[in-house]
Each structure stands twice: as structure tokens, then as C-alpha cells.
Amino acid sequence: MIFQATIGERTIRLNITRKGGQPFVALEDDTPNLDLVQISPFSYSLLVDHHSHHLSIRSSREGYMVDLRRRTYFVRLRDDLDLTIEKLGLNETGQDHSGQVLAPIPGLITGVSVVKEDEVASGDKLLILEAMKMENEITAPMDGIISAVYVSPGEIVEKGALLIEIHRH
Amino acid sequence: MDKILIANRGEIAVRIIRSCRELEIPAVAIYSEADRTAPHVLMADEALCVGPAPSIDSYLNVERILDAAQASGANAIHPGYGFLSENASFARSIINAGLIWIGPAPDTLDLMGDKVAARGLAASVGAPTVPGSTEPVTDLTSAEQTANEIGYPVLIKAAGGGGGKGIRVVENQKQFRSAYERARSEAASAFADDRVYVEKMIVKPHHVEVQIFADGKGNIVCLGERECSIQRRYQKIIEETPSPFIKASIRNELSTLAVDIARACRYTGAGTVEFLVGEDQSYYFLEMNTRLQVEHPITEMVTGIDLVAEQIRAASGQPLSIRQQDIQPSGHAIECRIYAEDGFDNFTPSVGTILELTAPGGPGVRLDHGIREGLEITPYYDPILGKLCTWGTTRPEAVARMARALEELRIIGIRNTVPFCMAVMHHPVFKKGTYCTHFISDFQSDLEAWATQDPDQLVEVAALGAALFAESSPATQHEPEHSQVEESLWARSGRERQVSQ
Numbered sequence: 327m328i329f330q331a332t333i334g335e336r337t338i339r340l341n342i343t344r345k346g347g348q349p350f351v352a353l354e355d356d357t358p359n360l361d362l363v364q365i366s367p368f369s370y371s372l373l374v375d376h377h378s379h380h381l382s383i384r385s386s387r388e389g390y391m392v393d394l395r396r397r398t399y400f401v402r403l404r405d406d407l408d409l410t411i412e413k414l415g416l417n418e419t420g421q422d423h424s425g426q427v428l429a430p431i432p433g434l435i436t437g438v439s440v441v442k443e444d445e446v447a448s449g450d451k452l453l454i455l456e457a458m459k460m461e462n463e464i465t466a467p468m469d470g471i472i473s474a475v476y477v478s479p480g481e482i483v484e485k486g487a488l489l490i491e492i493h494r495h
Numbered sequence: 496m497d498k499i500l501i502a503n504r505g506e507i508a509v510r511i512i513r514s515c516r517e518l519e520i521p522a523v524a525i526y527s528e529a530d531r532t533a534p535h536v537l538m539a540d541e542a543l544c545v546g547p548a549p550s551i552d553s554y555l556n557v558e559r560i561l562d563a564a565q566a567s568g569a570n571a572i573h574p575g576y577g578f579l580s581e582n583a584s585f586a587r588s589i590i591n592a593g594l595i596w597i598g599p600a601p602d603t604l605d606l607m608g609d610k611v612a613a614r615g616l617a618a619s620v621g622a623p624t625v626p627g628s629t630e631p632v633t634d635l636t637s638a639e640q641t642a643n644e645i646g647y648p649v650l651i652k653a654a655g656g657g658g659g660k661g662i663r664v665v666e667n668q669k670q671f672r673s674a675y676e677r678a679r680s681e682a683a684s685a686f687a688d689d690r691v692y693v694e695k696m697i698v699k700p701h702h703v704e705v706q707i708f709a710d711g712k713g714n715i716v717c718l719g720e721r722e723c724s725i726q727r728r729y730q731k732i733i734e735e736t737p738s739p740f741i742k743a744s745i746r747n748e749l750s751t752l753a754v755d756i757a758r759a760c761r762y763t764g765a766g767t768v769e770f771l772v773g774e775d776q777s778y779y780f781l782e783m784n785t786r787l788q789v790e791h792p793i794t795e796m797v798t799g800i801d802l803v804a805e806q807i808r809a810a811s812g813q814p815l816s817i818r819q820q821d822i823q824p825s826g827h828a829i830e831c832r833i834y835a836e837d838g839f840d841n842f843t844p845s846v847g848t849i850l851e852l853t854a855p856g857g858p859g860v861r862l863d864h865g866i867r868e869g870l871e872i873t874p875y876y877d878p879i880l881g882k883l884c885t886w887g888t889t890r891p892e893a894v895a896r897m898a899r900a901l902e903e904l905r906i907i908g909i910r911n912t913v914p915f916c917m918a919v920m921h922h923p924v925f926k927k928g929t930y931c932t933h934f935i936s937d938f939q940s941d942l943e944a945w946a947t948q949d950p951d952q953l954v955e956v957a958a959l960g961a962a963l964f965a966e967s968s969p970a971t972q973h974e975p976e977h978s979q980v981e982e983s984l985w986a987r988s989g990r991e992r993q994v995s996q
Contacts (some may be wrong), residue, residue: 327966331958334949338958342966349963353955362963368850368907372960377952381960382851382907390961393907396914396946399957403965431844432874436684454680457844457874460728461681485846 330409332402425473427464427490429483433457437479440490444472452490453477470494496520496571496595496811500564501535503575504554505865506881507787508535511573514803523567525560527553529873534865541567548875554578557585561592571595571810573803577877580786581608597810599763599785600711606760607783610654610692613760617780620755625771625779627694639671641693648696651678655688662729664696697779699931701772702726703738704784705753706794708805710815711763717750718794718802719824724932725919727842732912732935733919734790735829736797739890739928745776756783764809765791765802774931789882792861793828796886827893828886831901831916833864835878838915839943844878845910847871855903859886859896862904872909880911890928894920918942 331338341352351360361373372379382393389402437454440446446466455462470492477489499515500523501508508524512535515522524539529548536542543563546553553559555578564572572589574580574597583604589596598604607613611631614624626645631654632638642649642665651674653661661682663674675691683689706718722738723731741749753768760783767788769781791802800817808816836842849870854862864881866872872880885900887893898920901913919925922938922945935942 329962329965331962333954333958336949336951336954338955340958340962342962349966351959351962353959358959360959360963362960362967366851370960370964372956372963374956374959377956379956379960380905381957382905383960383964384850385964390964392957392960393905394953394957394960395902396917397949397953398910399949399954399961401957401961403961432846436680456684460844461677461684463677 328406330404332404333399425468425470425492425494426488427452427467427492429455429485429487429489430464431455431457431462432483432485433462435477435479435481435483435489436461438475438477440472440475442472442475446470446472446492455483455489464489466492468492468494496807498523498567498569499571499573499597499807500525500560500567500569501539501573501575502554502560503573503578503580504530504533504535504876506863506879507575507577507789507865509538509865510792510863511575511803512538514801514807517801518804518807520807523563523569525554525563527875529875533870534867537867543567548873550578550876554876557588561588564589564592564594569594571597571807573597573806574786576786576789581784583608595810597764597806599766600761603760603762604785607785608655610652610782613782614780616759617752617756617783620752620759622752622756622780623778625694625697625781628692631690631692633690635672635675638675638691638693639668642671643668645693645695650694650696651675651691652694653678653682653686653688654690654692655682655686661685661691697771697773699774699933700724701738701740701931702731702769702781703741703749703772703778704767704769704788705749706788706791706802707753707757707762707766707768708800708802708809708815709757709762709764709766710809710813711761712814714815715754715757715762716815716817716819716822717754718798718800718822720746720749721788721790721793723790724930725925725934726932727838727935731790732832732834733830733916734793735827735890735893736793737824737827741772742776745772745778749778752780756780764806789832789879790830792863792882792884793830796828796861796884797824797826798822799825826886826888827890828884829893829897830882830884831897831919832882832912833880833904833906833916834912835872835880835909836912837910838912838918839946840910842912844874845872846874847909849906850908851905852907853903853905855883855900857900857903859893860900861885862900866906880906883916891926894926914946915942918945921945 327342329340343350358375363371369382384391392399433455436456439451448468450466453464473493474491498521501511512522521540524535524542525545526536527548545559546556579585583601586596586601628641648666651663661678663678665671665674678691679689702723703720705720709715721734721736723734725733765787767784770778771781772778835845852868861884866880885893885896887896901917924930
């Protein structure tokens, strides 16, 4: 199975084959000696040419999160099929939802400073979200007109909840 | 003392249970509905629910806590830090119910809890204080006038609180009004008291605090100082003892003042006197924390004294077993606070489930925590998960040991301050010990650069791990169990990429 892994700026090509259940990987031009053993529901021991690594790997809709040493790496994997689809240009999304103001953390709405139809400039205060005993000021991400306010003071919101929508002029 | 109820949660409740065990005193935990399976409940001898998740309904619910004490037959209450630990009326209700309050007398809490009265008392024993308003201010005009008189930059601070809540820096007059309103509103919600005061900001300050212990019978000892200058949002994150900054003569002066202040306010138990020390080693009394401090373990590591056990002994009427000349601090100790916060994203709180926890060990390492695998971290409480402390015969040894112990500590599932603390341990200014409270804001980009450097080899290992995982378990690829958390991490990763481009 051929994969193209993207981590930040880097793209790495890997080819995984199996012989009798044992994986063999061609990593770019290298074929390291590998041993991957699962040690808990989320964690693995990986020996790469005798170098010992303790990883935690979790999947998500968009790829994989790999915790290794002090970092969490976000790995996007594309296999042959994904790459073919991409080449054909069938994977265009290009969404822009910058007018949606989402709750960055779960918490309690303690104040809302705008109402529908208000004109706001980027950086203007929209509301106060209190979490872990700290008050966080949520500001407008762009200039525009408030098209909807979905929350009111006293309301507890989940992370990612839609709070306010701004319509560009 | 027959049985102790711990009116707290998390790592500090666990810490207190440990001393109770060693003294062979049964420990009673209280918990909110959200904390039913938290480690402090699992560890305690008895555990009673005191209400729903929000602290105001549970850990701050005096009536329910007193009921729990009665139901369990506990005859003493340890308040820990935060929550009701500095609340004089809580202490009075406990004493009135015929129970033992493990802490200073309610009158002392009242006196030292009022920042203005506390500064007056400190001044009366000769401790300098920072120029600022002498009375709490409640109207914008007089607050602004004070700020203009002492000159910008100024700080606005809650009159009734501590722990960094309700503090705002104001660089100029234009920012004053908005900062004043925020500080008042935060003070009101955190301490039910919206009074604030305005004071001069000291340039390149150090936060140095002195640990004292009093038995209430006139014996007061000083257990050395702690440098607490690595702070974010005016809250401490890394502390060490001894301070790498203050001169021996200043150390002696601060110790003498701390003991004098404790004597003047008729103190009993463990207390901390906080000072601000300027670049030129000029110092000012800030406040007295009339409780056990979060960072007390580093003092315990260099002195060998169990402060919680001493608190329990003092509350049961025993005189101090140690004399000042017996206290000979040895070596150097550092604490890193492990918060459920992303140190590289403005210390944004992170919530979610702890999927994996591996504790460090080995020589000179102490980990106090209140988490376990499978525990959900909720937004209801302070985001502290635990504290990692290391001891060394010298400061460089303690720093190297901390860097090593942080590498061993694995907390998977929520973002936390472990990577941030590692970056601090490797920073040349921290290694030299010449930092002030501006360290984080001055060196944020260095710290971030250190933490995000990607050795090519590790990037390849991560890619390998992900590909092998995907190849061996294709069915799980598109069934995210923790999609909410991960989406935001992806969004953040996306932002990082944009920034780096």
C-alpha cells in the first residue's frame, strides 16, 4: 500500500508491504528495519533500526494525531486512491466560514455586547466567555454586520458552538 | 484529631489525604457530581457528594460541606487552597459547629484577606509597600485619578482575592476604563466582592515569597523563600527554591519581615508572605496567603518537613517540634505546574479525556496529581492537573532532572503545559536564573521555536507510525471517537502552517 504522508511542510512517501503478517516499509529511498507493537489502547512501541520510540496514535476525520516525545504531530495520509481523486480535481472544497464566530473553549456566556444589525470592525468586543474562572473576550474576526446572535448571558456553550454570525459588507 | 474532612478536590485533596494516611487519621473526601470517580474520591476512606458540578453549588456550598462533616463524623476540616480556604465566615461556621479548622483564626483571615488592612499591618512592622491607592476604589473617576497620580503603567487588582484573578495591567490612560470594568467584573464573580485597588507597576519585578509556620503559641519559624517569577496571566507556573536572584542579605531581611508580619497578625499554621522584588533588589510587601500554597512541595523537598502534617499538628494544639536552627534547607528544588492548557496557544484551557498517563520516577522526583486514565477534564474547576517537582544538590542538577522528568511524564488526550515547561527548562535565560516575571512574554517566541523544532528523523517516525496504524486498522480510520477535540487541534495545526508560511 502506497501512502503520501503530509506533516506541516514535509511530504513523505511510504510503501508498506507485508510478508507473513510482518510489515516492510520503503520510506523515501530507505528501507528501515521496523517493529511496531501495541502496548495500550492508544500507544505503541516502534523500533526503527533499533531506535526506540514510544508513540500514541489516534485517528480523526482528517488524519492522525501522533504524540511523540514533546510534540503532537498531525499526519495527513493519502493513499493511491486519494491521490488519484486529487489529481482529477474532484476534491475541491474551498469553504470560507470566517463570518461564523465559534466558541474556542467550553464555558459560560457572561455578557453579549452586540445585537443583530450592529456594525462591527475586526477586533471589536462581541461577548465574554467565562471558562475555568477566567473571562475571555471574544472579538470580531472581521469587519461586517451582525447577522445573528445565537447566545445570551447565562448560557453554557460547548466548544465549537456557533455564537454569532457576521455578514461581510 | 479523629477524622479529617478535606474541603477540596484534585491534586491538593490527594496531597492532604497522603499526610492523613501517614498520621493514621481517616480522611473524608467531598465531591461534586462531576467528580464522582476522581482520584481524591478513590483514595479517601470516605466520600460524600456535596452537590452538582458548578463549584458554587458544591465545593463552595458551606451548608452541604458542614452536613458532610456531620454525616461522616469528621471533627476537623482541611480546606486546601482556593475554594473556601481563605473564607473567614466558613472558618467561623466550622468552629461554631464545634469542629477544628485547620488554618489560621478567622480574625486573621479577615485581616490578611483585606489587602488594604494587610498592607497597613505590614507597614506597621516596617515592610515597604508598593505605591498605590490606600483604600479600595469603587468609582471610575477616583480610580483613574489615582492611576494618573502614581503614573502609568499601573495594575488594577481585586481587593478581596488572590491567585491572579481580577488583575489587569494598564499601560496608558486610554486602556483604563475597559480594564477597570473587566477587573471589577472578574473580582465580583470570583470573590463576591467587586472592590479593586490601583497600584504602581514595578519594572522587571521578581515574585519572591517566604514560607512561615506558626504554632499559635508564639513559636514562628521561617522555611525559606520561593522564587515564583515564571508567570502567565499573573498566575505562577514554575517556582523554585532558593531564589536564584536575591542576595543573602535580602533573604535575611525578607525572612525577618515575614516572621514579624506573622507575629503581628497572630498567625497559626502554614502561611506565605509575598514580596515583589525589583531589579535593584528593592522589595515591597504584596500580600499574605493565609493557607497552604500550591507550590509548598518544593519547600518540603529542601527542608524535609511535611507542611500538611505540621498544619494538622498545630491545629490539634501541639507546639512546634522544630526550632529555627533545626531548619537547614539543602539543595535546590523546582516545581512545574501541569495545567490543562496549551502553553503555545495563549494558555487556552483544554478539556477532554485523559487517554494515557505515565508518571515519571527516579531520583529526586515528586509528582502530585489528581488525575487518572479515563478521567474527563471538565471546564468547571481550576485547570491544574498536577505538579511535578524535582530536587538536586545544585540548581543545574535540579533543572536537568526536571527536563528529564518532563520527558517521562506522558499525558495523552488533552493539551497540557508539559511541552511548555520543557521549553523553559532548555531556555538559556532560565538556565542562568536571571529571569523576571516578564520571562514568558519576553521569550514566548524562543520557547515556541524550541518546542516546534522538528528533527527530520522524528517527523519520519510520526509518518511511519501513522501509516502502519492506518494500514493495519483501516476500519477505524474514519470513526473518530474524540472528534471535537481533534477538529480544533487540526484547525490549530492549520493556523500554525499558515503562520509559518
